[in-house]
Amino acid sequence: MGRVAIKTLLGTRTFGSITIADRALEAARQFAYELGDPRVKVIGLDVNDAADLDAALQGADVVISTVGPYYRFGTIVLKAAITNRTHYLDICDDWQPTVDLLALDDEARAAGITAIIGAGASPGISNLLAVKAAAELDRVDTLHTVWGTGKRSADDDVAENSAVLHHFLAMLIGHIRVHREGALVDVRPLQRLRIDYPGIGRVPVHTIGHPEPISLPRHFPTLRHSVNAMDMPRGIISVLRSMTRRIEEKSIPFDDAVAYLGKVFAQSDTLGFGAALKEAARFTWGAGVEIITRKKYLPMLSAYAEGTLHGQRVRVGVSMRGEIPGGMASATCIPTAIMAEMLMAGEVDRRGAFAPEAGVDPDRFFRRLTPFTTMPALEGSLLRTVRAEAV
Known part of the structure:
Protein backbone atom coordinates (compact mmCIF):
# COMPACT_ATOMS: atom_id res chain seq x y z
CA MET A 1 0.00 0.00 0.00
CA GLY A 2 2.64 2.51 1.05
CA ARG A 3 4.68 1.83 -2.09
CA VAL A 4 1.82 3.04 -4.28
CA ALA A 5 1.49 6.24 -2.27
CA ILE A 6 5.22 6.92 -2.63
CA LYS A 7 5.24 6.27 -6.39
CA THR A 8 2.24 8.55 -6.83
CA LEU A 9 3.80 11.36 -4.81
CA LEU A 10 7.04 11.09 -6.79
CA GLY A 11 5.03 11.79 -9.92
CA THR A 12 4.51 15.35 -8.70
CA ARG A 13 6.83 18.13 -7.55
CA THR A 14 4.87 18.69 -4.33
CA PHE A 15 7.42 17.12 -2.00
CA GLY A 16 11.15 17.83 -2.09
CA SER A 17 11.94 14.86 0.14
CA ILE A 18 10.15 11.61 0.93
CA THR A 19 11.36 9.34 3.73
CA ILE A 20 10.42 5.67 3.80
CA ALA A 21 10.30 4.60 7.45
CA ASP A 22 9.96 0.85 7.82
CA ARG A 23 10.91 -1.93 10.22
CA ALA A 24 11.95 -4.02 7.20
CA LEU A 25 14.95 -1.83 6.47
CA GLU A 26 16.56 -3.91 3.72
CA ALA A 27 13.29 -4.27 1.81
CA ALA A 28 12.78 -0.50 2.07
CA ARG A 29 16.29 0.15 0.80
CA GLN A 30 15.73 -2.18 -2.14
CA PHE A 31 12.49 -0.40 -3.02
CA ALA A 32 14.19 2.99 -2.83
CA TYR A 33 16.99 1.70 -5.05
CA GLU A 34 14.45 0.53 -7.63
CA LEU A 35 12.79 3.96 -7.59
CA GLY A 36 16.10 5.64 -8.37
CA ASP A 37 14.91 9.06 -7.18
CA PRO A 38 17.29 11.21 -5.10
CA ARG A 39 14.32 12.66 -3.20
CA VAL A 40 13.74 9.30 -1.49
CA LYS A 41 15.44 8.54 1.80
CA VAL A 42 15.16 5.43 3.98
CA ILE A 43 15.27 4.92 7.73
CA GLY A 44 14.59 1.90 9.89
CA LEU A 45 11.67 2.41 12.26
CA ASP A 46 9.58 0.40 14.67
CA VAL A 47 6.60 2.58 15.57
CA ASN A 48 6.51 0.96 19.01
CA ASP A 49 9.73 2.87 19.80
CA ALA A 50 8.35 6.26 20.83
CA ALA A 51 11.71 8.05 20.73
CA ASP A 52 12.53 6.82 17.23
CA LEU A 53 9.01 7.65 16.02
CA ASP A 54 9.33 11.20 17.35
CA ALA A 55 12.73 11.58 15.71
CA ALA A 56 11.32 10.38 12.37
CA LEU A 57 8.48 12.90 12.48
CA GLN A 58 10.49 15.93 13.56
CA GLY A 59 10.75 18.34 10.66
CA ALA A 60 8.33 16.41 8.44
CA ASP A 61 5.38 18.27 6.91
CA VAL A 62 3.12 15.21 6.71
CA VAL A 63 3.14 11.53 7.60
CA ILE A 64 1.16 8.88 5.73
CA SER A 65 0.61 5.89 7.97
CA THR A 66 -0.04 2.55 6.30
CA VAL A 67 1.00 0.64 9.42
CA GLY A 68 -1.57 -1.97 10.38
CA PRO A 69 -3.45 -3.30 12.09
CA TYR A 70 -4.84 0.06 13.11
CA TYR A 71 -6.35 -1.21 16.34
CA ARG A 72 -2.73 -1.66 17.48
CA PHE A 73 -0.85 1.15 15.77
CA GLY A 74 -3.37 3.79 14.64
CA THR A 75 -3.41 6.08 17.66
CA ILE A 76 0.31 5.54 18.33
CA VAL A 77 1.29 7.22 15.08
CA LEU A 78 -1.38 9.94 15.26
CA LYS A 79 -0.48 10.89 18.83
CA ALA A 80 3.16 11.19 17.77
CA ALA A 81 2.10 13.33 14.81
CA ILE A 82 0.16 15.60 17.18
CA THR A 83 3.17 15.90 19.50
CA ASN A 84 5.44 16.83 16.60
CA ARG A 85 2.83 19.04 14.86
CA THR A 86 2.98 16.90 11.71
CA HIS A 87 0.00 16.58 9.39
CA TYR A 88 -1.31 13.01 9.17
CA LEU A 89 -3.19 10.71 6.80
CA ASP A 90 -3.99 7.02 7.05
CA ILE A 91 -5.96 4.28 5.31
CA CYS A 92 -7.69 2.94 8.42
CA ASP A 93 -10.69 0.80 7.44
CA ASP A 94 -11.49 -0.62 10.89
CA TRP A 95 -14.49 0.93 12.60
CA GLN A 96 -13.23 0.46 16.18
CA PRO A 97 -9.92 2.34 15.83
CA THR A 98 -11.68 4.96 13.70
CA VAL A 99 -13.68 5.88 16.82
CA ASP A 100 -10.43 6.27 18.78
CA LEU A 101 -8.69 8.24 16.02
CA LEU A 102 -11.59 10.68 15.58
CA ALA A 103 -11.62 11.17 19.35
CA LEU A 104 -8.26 12.95 18.97
CA ASP A 105 -9.90 15.78 17.02
CA ASP A 106 -9.52 18.39 19.76
CA GLU A 107 -5.87 17.50 20.35
CA ALA A 108 -5.06 17.63 16.63
CA ARG A 109 -6.82 20.98 16.28
CA ALA A 110 -4.97 22.39 19.27
CA ALA A 111 -1.69 21.32 17.65
CA GLY A 112 -2.71 23.03 14.43
CA ILE A 113 -2.51 19.88 12.31
CA THR A 114 -4.81 18.14 9.88
CA ALA A 115 -5.39 14.40 10.35
CA ILE A 116 -7.45 12.75 7.60
CA ILE A 117 -8.71 9.39 8.85
CA GLY A 118 -9.53 6.78 6.21
CA ALA A 119 -8.03 8.47 3.13
CA GLY A 120 -8.21 5.44 0.86
CA ALA A 121 -10.86 3.77 -1.28
CA SER A 122 -13.41 2.59 1.27
CA PRO A 123 -13.28 4.62 3.39
CA GLY A 124 -12.01 7.53 1.33
CA ARG A 321 -17.40 5.91 -14.49
CA GLY A 322 -13.80 4.72 -14.64
CA GLU A 323 -11.76 2.35 -12.48
CA ILE A 324 -8.28 2.75 -10.98
CA PRO A 325 -6.02 0.13 -12.61
CA GLY A 326 -3.51 -1.77 -10.51
CA GLY A 327 -5.70 -3.58 -8.02
CA MET A 328 -6.49 -2.93 -4.38
CA ALA A 329 -3.24 -1.15 -3.49
CA SER A 330 -3.64 1.42 -6.26
CA ALA A 331 -7.33 1.98 -5.54
CA THR A 332 -6.46 2.56 -1.89
CA CYS A 333 -3.26 4.61 -1.88
CA ILE A 334 -3.49 6.74 -5.01
CA PRO A 335 -6.36 8.56 -3.23
CA THR A 336 -4.16 8.88 -0.14
CA ALA A 337 -1.41 10.53 -2.13
CA ILE A 338 -3.90 12.86 -3.82
CA MET A 339 -5.30 14.00 -0.46
CA ALA A 340 -1.76 14.58 0.80
CA GLU A 341 -1.06 16.75 -2.24
CA MET A 342 -4.31 18.66 -1.68
CA LEU A 343 -3.32 19.24 1.93
CA MET A 344 0.10 20.62 0.99
CA ALA A 345 -1.47 22.77 -1.75
CA GLY A 346 -3.75 24.45 0.79
CA GLU A 347 -6.86 22.79 -0.64
CA VAL A 348 -7.60 21.16 2.73
CA ASP A 349 -7.52 23.88 5.37
CA ARG A 350 -9.53 22.31 8.18
CA ARG A 351 -7.56 21.37 11.28
CA GLY A 352 -8.30 18.47 13.60
CA ALA A 353 -8.94 14.75 13.08
CA PHE A 354 -11.75 13.98 10.65
CA ALA A 355 -12.86 11.68 7.84
CA PRO A 356 -12.58 12.88 4.20
CA GLU A 357 -16.18 14.10 3.92
CA ALA A 358 -15.55 16.70 6.61
CA GLY A 359 -12.63 18.50 4.97
CA VAL A 360 -11.81 17.29 1.45
CA ASP A 361 -13.52 19.02 -1.49
CA PRO A 362 -14.96 16.14 -3.58
CA ASP A 363 -14.91 18.05 -6.87
CA ARG A 364 -11.24 18.94 -6.56
CA PHE A 365 -10.42 15.41 -5.43
CA PHE A 366 -12.15 13.67 -8.33
CA ARG A 367 -10.60 16.07 -10.85
CA ARG A 368 -7.18 15.11 -9.51
CA LEU A 369 -8.11 11.42 -9.50
CA THR A 370 -9.39 11.28 -13.10
CA PRO A 371 -5.97 10.92 -14.81
CA PHE A 372 -5.31 7.81 -12.70
CA THR A 373 -8.46 6.05 -13.92
CA THR A 374 -9.51 4.20 -17.05
CA MET A 375 -11.83 7.03 -18.12
CA PRO A 376 -10.45 9.17 -20.98
CA ALA A 377 -10.00 12.78 -19.88
CA LEU A 378 -12.15 14.14 -22.69
CA GLU A 379 -15.27 12.26 -21.65
CA GLY A 380 -16.30 14.72 -18.95
CA SER A 381 -16.93 14.06 -15.27
CA LEU A 382 -15.51 10.95 -13.63
CA LEU A 383 -18.73 10.54 -11.68
CA ARG A 384 -22.01 8.99 -12.74
CA THR A 385 -25.01 10.34 -10.82
CA VAL A 386 -28.45 8.78 -11.18
CA ARG A 387 -31.62 9.98 -9.49
CA ALA A 388 -35.18 8.72 -9.26
CA GLU A 389 -38.26 9.25 -7.17
CA ALA A 390 -38.45 6.96 -4.16
CA VAL A 391 -41.10 4.27 -4.49
Whole structure:
Protein backbone atom coordinates (compact mmCIF):
# COMPACT_ATOMS: atom_id res chain seq x y z
CA MET A 1 0.00 0.00 0.00
CA GLY A 2 2.64 2.51 1.05
CA ARG A 3 4.68 1.83 -2.09
CA VAL A 4 1.82 3.04 -4.28
CA ALA A 5 1.49 6.24 -2.27
CA ILE A 6 5.22 6.92 -2.63
CA LYS A 7 5.24 6.27 -6.39
CA THR A 8 2.24 8.55 -6.83
CA LEU A 9 3.80 11.36 -4.81
CA LEU A 10 7.04 11.09 -6.79
CA GLY A 11 5.03 11.79 -9.92
CA THR A 12 4.51 15.35 -8.70
CA ARG A 13 6.83 18.13 -7.55
CA THR A 14 4.87 18.69 -4.33
CA PHE A 15 7.42 17.12 -2.00
CA GLY A 16 11.15 17.83 -2.09
CA SER A 17 11.94 14.86 0.14
CA ILE A 18 10.15 11.61 0.93
CA THR A 19 11.36 9.34 3.73
CA ILE A 20 10.42 5.67 3.80
CA ALA A 21 10.30 4.60 7.45
CA ASP A 22 9.96 0.85 7.82
CA ARG A 23 10.91 -1.93 10.22
CA ALA A 24 11.95 -4.02 7.20
CA LEU A 25 14.95 -1.83 6.47
CA GLU A 26 16.56 -3.91 3.72
CA ALA A 27 13.29 -4.27 1.81
CA ALA A 28 12.78 -0.50 2.07
CA ARG A 29 16.29 0.15 0.80
CA GLN A 30 15.73 -2.18 -2.14
CA PHE A 31 12.49 -0.40 -3.02
CA ALA A 32 14.19 2.99 -2.83
CA TYR A 33 16.99 1.70 -5.05
CA GLU A 34 14.45 0.53 -7.63
CA LEU A 35 12.79 3.96 -7.59
CA GLY A 36 16.10 5.64 -8.37
CA ASP A 37 14.91 9.06 -7.18
CA PRO A 38 17.29 11.21 -5.10
CA ARG A 39 14.32 12.66 -3.20
CA VAL A 40 13.74 9.30 -1.49
CA LYS A 41 15.44 8.54 1.80
CA VAL A 42 15.16 5.43 3.98
CA ILE A 43 15.27 4.92 7.73
CA GLY A 44 14.59 1.90 9.89
CA LEU A 45 11.67 2.41 12.26
CA ASP A 46 9.58 0.40 14.67
CA VAL A 47 6.60 2.58 15.57
CA ASN A 48 6.51 0.96 19.01
CA ASP A 49 9.73 2.87 19.80
CA ALA A 50 8.35 6.26 20.83
CA ALA A 51 11.71 8.05 20.73
CA ASP A 52 12.53 6.82 17.23
CA LEU A 53 9.01 7.65 16.02
CA ASP A 54 9.33 11.20 17.35
CA ALA A 55 12.73 11.58 15.71
CA ALA A 56 11.32 10.38 12.37
CA LEU A 57 8.48 12.90 12.48
CA GLN A 58 10.49 15.93 13.56
CA GLY A 59 10.75 18.34 10.66
CA ALA A 60 8.33 16.41 8.44
CA ASP A 61 5.38 18.27 6.91
CA VAL A 62 3.12 15.21 6.71
CA VAL A 63 3.14 11.53 7.60
CA ILE A 64 1.16 8.88 5.73
CA SER A 65 0.61 5.89 7.97
CA THR A 66 -0.04 2.55 6.30
CA VAL A 67 1.00 0.64 9.42
CA GLY A 68 -1.57 -1.97 10.38
CA PRO A 69 -3.45 -3.30 12.09
CA TYR A 70 -4.84 0.06 13.11
CA TYR A 71 -6.35 -1.21 16.34
CA ARG A 72 -2.73 -1.66 17.48
CA PHE A 73 -0.85 1.15 15.77
CA GLY A 74 -3.37 3.79 14.64
CA THR A 75 -3.41 6.08 17.66
CA ILE A 76 0.31 5.54 18.33
CA VAL A 77 1.29 7.22 15.08
CA LEU A 78 -1.38 9.94 15.26
CA LYS A 79 -0.48 10.89 18.83
CA ALA A 80 3.16 11.19 17.77
CA ALA A 81 2.10 13.33 14.81
CA ILE A 82 0.16 15.60 17.18
CA THR A 83 3.17 15.90 19.50
CA ASN A 84 5.44 16.83 16.60
CA ARG A 85 2.83 19.04 14.86
CA THR A 86 2.98 16.90 11.71
CA HIS A 87 0.00 16.58 9.39
CA TYR A 88 -1.31 13.01 9.17
CA LEU A 89 -3.19 10.71 6.80
CA ASP A 90 -3.99 7.02 7.05
CA ILE A 91 -5.96 4.28 5.31
CA CYS A 92 -7.69 2.94 8.42
CA ASP A 93 -10.69 0.80 7.44
CA ASP A 94 -11.49 -0.62 10.89
CA TRP A 95 -14.49 0.93 12.60
CA GLN A 96 -13.23 0.46 16.18
CA PRO A 97 -9.92 2.34 15.83
CA THR A 98 -11.68 4.96 13.70
CA VAL A 99 -13.68 5.88 16.82
CA ASP A 100 -10.43 6.27 18.78
CA LEU A 101 -8.69 8.24 16.02
CA LEU A 102 -11.59 10.68 15.58
CA ALA A 103 -11.62 11.17 19.35
CA LEU A 104 -8.26 12.95 18.97
CA ASP A 105 -9.90 15.78 17.02
CA ASP A 106 -9.52 18.39 19.76
CA GLU A 107 -5.87 17.50 20.35
CA ALA A 108 -5.06 17.63 16.63
CA ARG A 109 -6.82 20.98 16.28
CA ALA A 110 -4.97 22.39 19.27
CA ALA A 111 -1.69 21.32 17.65
CA GLY A 112 -2.71 23.03 14.43
CA ILE A 113 -2.51 19.88 12.31
CA THR A 114 -4.81 18.14 9.88
CA ALA A 115 -5.39 14.40 10.35
CA ILE A 116 -7.45 12.75 7.60
CA ILE A 117 -8.71 9.39 8.85
CA GLY A 118 -9.53 6.78 6.21
CA ALA A 119 -8.03 8.47 3.13
CA GLY A 120 -8.21 5.44 0.86
CA ALA A 121 -10.86 3.77 -1.28
CA SER A 122 -13.41 2.59 1.27
CA PRO A 123 -13.28 4.62 3.39
CA GLY A 124 -12.01 7.53 1.33
CA ILE A 125 -13.43 7.61 -2.17
CA SER A 126 -16.65 6.13 -0.78
CA ASN A 127 -17.07 9.02 1.69
CA LEU A 128 -16.69 11.59 -1.08
CA LEU A 129 -19.15 9.71 -3.30
CA ALA A 130 -21.53 9.95 -0.34
CA VAL A 131 -21.01 13.73 -0.18
CA LYS A 132 -21.91 14.01 -3.86
CA ALA A 133 -25.00 11.84 -3.40
CA ALA A 134 -26.21 13.86 -0.41
CA ALA A 135 -25.66 17.11 -2.34
CA GLU A 136 -28.39 16.05 -4.77
CA LEU A 137 -30.97 16.33 -1.97
CA ASP A 138 -32.39 19.13 0.16
CA ARG A 139 -32.40 16.77 3.12
CA VAL A 140 -30.71 13.36 3.38
CA ASP A 141 -31.86 10.72 5.85
CA THR A 142 -30.30 7.53 4.40
CA LEU A 143 -26.70 7.31 3.21
CA HIS A 144 -25.08 3.96 2.45
CA THR A 145 -21.69 3.12 0.95
CA VAL A 146 -21.32 -0.14 -0.97
CA TRP A 147 -18.42 -2.04 -2.53
CA GLY A 148 -17.94 -5.40 -4.17
CA THR A 149 -19.79 -6.82 -7.19
CA GLY A 150 -17.79 -10.06 -7.11
CA LYS A 151 -15.44 -8.56 -9.69
CA ARG A 152 -11.83 -7.93 -8.77
CA SER A 153 -8.63 -7.00 -10.53
CA ALA A 154 -6.14 -9.67 -11.50
CA ASP A 155 -3.57 -7.47 -9.73
CA ASP A 156 -5.20 -7.95 -6.34
CA ASP A 157 -4.05 -11.51 -5.54
CA VAL A 158 -6.61 -11.51 -2.73
CA ALA A 159 -6.36 -15.26 -2.28
CA GLU A 160 -2.60 -14.98 -1.68
CA ASN A 161 -2.75 -11.96 0.64
CA SER A 162 -3.36 -13.34 4.10
CA ALA A 163 -3.27 -9.86 5.69
CA VAL A 164 -6.16 -8.69 3.51
CA LEU A 165 -8.18 -11.83 4.18
CA HIS A 166 -7.41 -11.67 7.90
CA HIS A 167 -8.75 -8.13 8.08
CA PHE A 168 -11.73 -8.92 5.86
CA LEU A 169 -12.82 -11.83 8.05
CA ALA A 170 -12.24 -9.86 11.26
CA MET A 171 -14.77 -7.25 10.07
CA LEU A 172 -17.40 -10.01 10.01
CA ILE A 173 -16.87 -11.38 13.53
CA GLY A 174 -18.82 -10.39 16.62
CA HIS A 175 -20.68 -7.10 16.38
CA ILE A 176 -20.30 -4.10 14.09
CA ARG A 177 -21.48 -0.52 14.48
CA VAL A 178 -24.04 1.04 12.14
CA HIS A 179 -26.26 4.12 12.19
CA ARG A 180 -29.89 3.11 12.63
CA GLU A 181 -32.93 5.21 13.54
CA GLY A 182 -30.70 8.20 14.16
CA ALA A 183 -28.24 6.53 16.54
CA LEU A 184 -25.12 4.40 16.43
CA VAL A 185 -25.95 0.83 17.43
CA ASP A 186 -24.00 -2.42 17.60
CA VAL A 187 -25.47 -5.22 15.50
CA ARG A 188 -24.47 -8.51 13.97
CA PRO A 189 -22.67 -8.30 10.59
CA LEU A 190 -23.84 -9.87 7.32
CA GLN A 191 -27.35 -8.52 7.72
CA ARG A 192 -29.13 -8.41 4.40
CA LEU A 193 -30.81 -5.31 3.02
CA ARG A 194 -31.99 -4.29 -0.42
CA ILE A 195 -30.88 -1.09 -2.08
CA ASP A 196 -33.19 0.26 -4.78
CA TYR A 197 -30.41 1.80 -6.85
CA PRO A 198 -31.69 4.14 -9.61
CA GLY A 199 -31.27 2.62 -13.04
CA ILE A 200 -30.37 -0.82 -11.69
CA GLY A 201 -33.19 -1.85 -9.35
CA ARG A 202 -33.40 -3.63 -6.03
CA VAL A 203 -30.07 -5.27 -5.17
CA PRO A 204 -29.42 -7.40 -2.07
CA VAL A 205 -26.28 -6.37 -0.15
CA HIS A 206 -24.84 -7.43 3.22
CA THR A 207 -23.46 -5.30 6.04
CA ILE A 208 -19.86 -5.36 7.18
CA GLY A 209 -17.93 -3.52 9.88
CA HIS A 210 -16.47 -0.33 8.39
CA PRO A 211 -15.80 3.32 9.32
CA GLU A 212 -18.25 5.10 7.01
CA PRO A 213 -21.32 4.66 9.28
CA ILE A 214 -19.20 6.04 12.14
CA SER A 215 -18.11 9.25 10.42
CA LEU A 216 -20.88 10.16 7.96
CA PRO A 217 -23.52 10.94 10.65
CA ARG A 218 -21.08 13.43 12.20
CA HIS A 219 -21.11 15.40 8.96
CA PHE A 220 -24.77 14.86 8.06
CA PRO A 221 -26.78 15.38 11.26
CA THR A 222 -30.11 14.61 9.55
CA LEU A 223 -29.08 11.02 8.85
CA ARG A 224 -31.35 8.29 10.17
CA HIS A 225 -29.69 5.29 8.51
CA SER A 226 -26.13 4.57 7.35
CA VAL A 227 -24.29 1.30 6.76
CA ASN A 228 -21.37 0.02 4.76
CA ALA A 229 -22.27 -3.05 2.75
CA MET A 230 -20.75 -5.47 0.27
CA ASP A 231 -22.35 -6.61 -2.95
CA MET A 232 -21.06 -10.16 -3.35
CA PRO A 233 -22.24 -13.35 -5.06
CA ARG A 234 -24.61 -15.30 -2.85
CA GLY A 235 -22.27 -18.28 -2.78
CA ILE A 236 -19.50 -16.15 -1.26
CA ILE A 237 -21.90 -14.80 1.36
CA SER A 238 -22.89 -18.34 2.28
CA VAL A 239 -19.26 -19.36 2.74
CA LEU A 240 -18.59 -16.25 4.86
CA ARG A 241 -21.55 -17.06 7.10
CA SER A 242 -20.25 -20.60 7.53
CA MET A 243 -16.71 -19.48 8.36
CA THR A 244 -17.72 -16.77 10.84
CA ARG A 245 -20.13 -19.12 12.59
CA ARG A 246 -17.45 -21.79 12.95
CA ILE A 247 -14.94 -19.25 14.27
CA GLU A 248 -17.38 -18.03 16.92
CA GLU A 249 -18.25 -21.62 17.85
CA LYS A 250 -14.49 -22.26 18.13
CA SER A 251 -14.76 -25.22 15.78
CA ILE A 252 -12.05 -23.73 13.55
CA PRO A 253 -9.09 -21.51 14.50
CA PHE A 254 -9.21 -18.02 13.00
CA ASP A 255 -5.97 -18.46 11.03
CA ASP A 256 -7.22 -21.73 9.57
CA ALA A 257 -10.41 -19.97 8.46
CA VAL A 258 -8.31 -17.28 6.78
CA ALA A 259 -6.30 -19.93 4.94
CA TYR A 260 -9.48 -21.73 3.92
CA LEU A 261 -11.08 -18.53 2.68
CA GLY A 262 -7.99 -17.92 0.56
CA LYS A 263 -8.50 -21.28 -1.08
CA VAL A 264 -12.15 -20.49 -1.69
CA PHE A 265 -11.25 -17.20 -3.39
CA ALA A 266 -8.60 -19.05 -5.39
CA GLN A 267 -11.26 -21.62 -6.35
CA SER A 268 -9.15 -24.45 -5.00
CA ASP A 269 -9.46 -26.65 -1.94
CA THR A 270 -6.89 -28.87 -0.31
CA LEU A 271 -8.66 -29.19 3.03
CA GLY A 272 -10.34 -32.48 2.27
CA PHE A 273 -13.01 -33.99 0.04
CA GLY A 274 -15.83 -33.47 2.53
CA ALA A 275 -15.09 -29.78 2.95
CA ALA A 276 -14.81 -29.40 -0.81
CA LEU A 277 -18.25 -30.92 -1.29
CA LYS A 278 -19.79 -28.62 1.32
CA GLU A 279 -18.33 -25.46 -0.18
CA ALA A 280 -19.15 -26.61 -3.70
CA ALA A 281 -22.75 -27.10 -2.57
CA ARG A 282 -22.85 -23.60 -1.10
CA PHE A 283 -21.49 -22.07 -4.31
CA THR A 284 -23.82 -24.12 -6.50
CA TRP A 285 -26.86 -23.24 -4.39
CA GLY A 286 -25.91 -19.55 -4.39
CA ALA A 287 -25.31 -19.48 -8.13
CA GLY A 288 -28.61 -21.23 -8.75
CA VAL A 289 -30.53 -18.71 -6.66
CA GLU A 290 -28.85 -15.83 -8.49
CA ILE A 291 -29.81 -17.30 -11.87
CA ILE A 292 -33.41 -17.78 -10.78
CA THR A 293 -33.71 -14.34 -9.19
CA ARG A 294 -31.62 -12.65 -11.92
CA LYS A 295 -29.45 -10.88 -9.38
CA LYS A 296 -28.09 -7.52 -10.48
CA TYR A 297 -24.84 -5.99 -9.30
CA LEU A 298 -24.05 -2.45 -8.22
CA PRO A 299 -20.99 -0.48 -9.41
CA MET A 300 -17.73 -1.60 -7.83
CA LEU A 301 -17.82 1.35 -5.41
CA SER A 302 -20.88 3.51 -4.90
CA ALA A 303 -22.89 5.68 -2.54
CA TYR A 304 -26.66 5.52 -2.21
CA ALA A 305 -28.77 8.26 -0.65
CA GLU A 306 -32.44 8.76 0.12
CA GLY A 307 -34.12 11.95 1.21
CA THR A 308 -36.27 14.80 0.00
CA LEU A 309 -35.90 17.20 -2.91
CA HIS A 310 -38.47 19.96 -3.44
CA GLY A 311 -40.76 18.14 -1.02
CA GLN A 312 -40.59 14.80 -2.88
CA ARG A 313 -38.95 11.56 -1.74
CA VAL A 314 -35.91 10.90 -3.96
CA ARG A 315 -33.19 8.26 -4.15
CA VAL A 316 -29.71 8.91 -5.57
CA GLY A 317 -26.80 6.76 -6.65
CA VAL A 318 -23.26 8.03 -7.33
CA SER A 319 -20.37 5.98 -8.64
CA MET A 320 -17.22 6.38 -10.73
CA ARG A 321 -17.40 5.91 -14.49
CA GLY A 322 -13.80 4.72 -14.64
CA GLU A 323 -11.76 2.35 -12.48
CA ILE A 324 -8.28 2.75 -10.98
CA PRO A 325 -6.02 0.13 -12.61
CA GLY A 326 -3.51 -1.77 -10.51
CA GLY A 327 -5.70 -3.58 -8.02
CA MET A 328 -6.49 -2.93 -4.38
CA ALA A 329 -3.24 -1.15 -3.49
CA SER A 330 -3.64 1.42 -6.26
CA ALA A 331 -7.33 1.98 -5.54
CA THR A 332 -6.46 2.56 -1.89
CA CYS A 333 -3.26 4.61 -1.88
CA ILE A 334 -3.49 6.74 -5.01
CA PRO A 335 -6.36 8.56 -3.23
CA THR A 336 -4.16 8.88 -0.14
CA ALA A 337 -1.41 10.53 -2.13
CA ILE A 338 -3.90 12.86 -3.82
CA MET A 339 -5.30 14.00 -0.46
CA ALA A 340 -1.76 14.58 0.80
CA GLU A 341 -1.06 16.75 -2.24
CA MET A 342 -4.31 18.66 -1.68
CA LEU A 343 -3.32 19.24 1.93
CA MET A 344 0.10 20.62 0.99
CA ALA A 345 -1.47 22.77 -1.75
CA GLY A 346 -3.75 24.45 0.79
CA GLU A 347 -6.86 22.79 -0.64
CA VAL A 348 -7.60 21.16 2.73
CA ASP A 349 -7.52 23.88 5.37
CA ARG A 350 -9.53 22.31 8.18
CA ARG A 351 -7.56 21.37 11.28
CA GLY A 352 -8.30 18.47 13.60
CA ALA A 353 -8.94 14.75 13.08
CA PHE A 354 -11.75 13.98 10.65
CA ALA A 355 -12.86 11.68 7.84
CA PRO A 356 -12.58 12.88 4.20
CA GLU A 357 -16.18 14.10 3.92
CA ALA A 358 -15.55 16.70 6.61
CA GLY A 359 -12.63 18.50 4.97
CA VAL A 360 -11.81 17.29 1.45
CA ASP A 361 -13.52 19.02 -1.49
CA PRO A 362 -14.96 16.14 -3.58
CA ASP A 363 -14.91 18.05 -6.87
CA ARG A 364 -11.24 18.94 -6.56
CA PHE A 365 -10.42 15.41 -5.43
CA PHE A 366 -12.15 13.67 -8.33
CA ARG A 367 -10.60 16.07 -10.85
CA ARG A 368 -7.18 15.11 -9.51
CA LEU A 369 -8.11 11.42 -9.50
CA THR A 370 -9.39 11.28 -13.10
CA PRO A 371 -5.97 10.92 -14.81
CA PHE A 372 -5.31 7.81 -12.70
CA THR A 373 -8.46 6.05 -13.92
CA THR A 374 -9.51 4.20 -17.05
CA MET A 375 -11.83 7.03 -18.12
CA PRO A 376 -10.45 9.17 -20.98
CA ALA A 377 -10.00 12.78 -19.88
CA LEU A 378 -12.15 14.14 -22.69
CA GLU A 379 -15.27 12.26 -21.65
CA GLY A 380 -16.30 14.72 -18.95
CA SER A 381 -16.93 14.06 -15.27
CA LEU A 382 -15.51 10.95 -13.63
CA LEU A 383 -18.73 10.54 -11.68
CA ARG A 384 -22.01 8.99 -12.74
CA THR A 385 -25.01 10.34 -10.82
CA VAL A 386 -28.45 8.78 -11.18
CA ARG A 387 -31.62 9.98 -9.49
CA ALA A 388 -35.18 8.72 -9.26
CA GLU A 389 -38.26 9.25 -7.17
CA ALA A 390 -38.45 6.96 -4.16
CA VAL A 391 -41.10 4.27 -4.49
